Amino acid sequence: MYEEREGKSNRTLSIYSRLMNGRVINKAEEAHRFCVSEKSIQRDIEEIRTFLDNQAATDGIPNNLIYDHKVKGYRIEESEDVMLSNDEILAICKILLTSRAFSKGEMNSMLDKLIDCCVPQKNQKLVTDLLRNERYHYVELTHKQKILDKMMVLGEAITGQYVIEFNYKGVQGHNEHRRTVEPLAIMFSDFYFYLVGIMRNIDKEKAFANPDDTYPTIYRIDRMKKINVTDEHFTVPYKNKFEEGEYRKRIQFMRGGELRKVRFKYSGYAVEAVLDRLPTARILDEDEGTYTIEAEVFGDGIDMWLRSQGDYVKTI
Numbered sequence: 001m002y003e004e005r006e007g008k009s010n011r012t013l014s015i016y017s018r019l020m021n022g023r024v025i026n027k028a029e030e031a032h033r034f035c036v037s038e039k040s041i042q043r044d045i046e047e048i049r050t051f052l053d054n055q056a057a058t059d060g061i062p063n064n065l066i067y068d069h070k071v072k073g074y075r076i077e078e079s080e081d082v083m084l085s086n087d088e089i090l091a092i093c094k095i096l097l098t099s100r101a102f103s104k105g106e107m108n109s110m111l112d113k114l115i116d117c118c119v120p121q122k123n124q125k126l127v128t129d130l131l132r133n134e135r136y137h138y139v140e141l142t143h144k145q146k147i148l149d150k151m152m153v154l155g156e157a158i159t160g161q162y163v164i165e166f167n168y169k170g171v172q173g174h175n176e177h178r179r180t181v182e183p184l185a186i187m188f189s190d191f192y193f194y195l196v197g198i199m200r201n202i203d204k205e206k207a208f209a210n211p212d213d214t215y216p217t218i219y220r221i222d223r224m225k226k227i228n229v230t231d232e233h234f235t236v237p238y239k240n241k242f243e244e245g246e247y248r249k250r251i252q253f254m255r256g257g258e259l260r261k262v263r264f265k266y267s268g269y270a271v272e273a274v275l276d277r278l279p280t281a282r283i284l285d286e287d288e289g290t291y292t293i294e295a296e297v298f299g300d301g302i303d304m305w306l307r308s309q310g311d312y313v314k315t316i
Helices: 002-020 027-034 038-059 086-099 104-118 121-136 148-160 243-250 271-277 301-308
Strands: 063-068 073-078 162-168 177-189 192-200 218-222 224-233 259-266 282-287 290-298 313-315
Touching: 002 027, 002 038, 002 073, 027 038, 038 063, 073 086, 086 104, 086 121, 148 162, 148 177, 148 224, 177 218, 259 301, 271 290, 290 301
Parallel strands: none
Antiparallel strands: 063 073, 162 177, 162 224, 177 192, 192 218, 259 290, 259 313, 282 290
């Protein structure tokens, strides 16, 4: 009797697991698979349906077990309220593709999973077709590295507040250097993911343009090699807690340095583009289409951006 109950439980759980993974259950095939009658499979299906109904009453998210005549089998019809709509998933996929932040393999894997898991089955072909050309012509960044594994390791170190070590060669560097860092946050900007952290065991007189700079250092994650998460913890007092959102407003160009205030005149066609690019920017004055703008930013990346605007910008 015990073996029968155990066999029935395993059978029901097997059917349930496959249903929740989007599989279609055919009674005849299941009866053959488990060497039981179709009536036994029908009872399993009814038990699963009752369980799903009870779960829906508890958590408010319905998963209906229906018979689909088109595929001649039972399947889960998920509530579309908990699924991403066509336009939402299309927007997310387009942003991912435009970021170019991942290797082609990582990108394709993420897009497939997003579509399979988040788009109602009846809409999946439409979304897939809308992305097909851009996916085919997707161009990896020149470093061609996988990023996701590194990000998970760094994310766990940030959460656990573990000191990390890694080899690093900057954009202008010729040799790798071993760095010891207290990791604070992962950020993304203009194709690349970055680690923000406090550097340890460094001669600031030699390494920094301003030895008194107490702000975090920024590292491109794809340039980090031989990452080692040590057993050493670091602590950050609550009053000094790193605020990614506030830092993001002032670090638009991922170049470290002191917090500074810049003021310039802008005479271009779209001042809103400047305000969007610099979240801390505010208009001080406007005179016949020429705007006086002030913003708080970290580092000297702003100087490069201002020069790129040509005659539209004049620094005050």
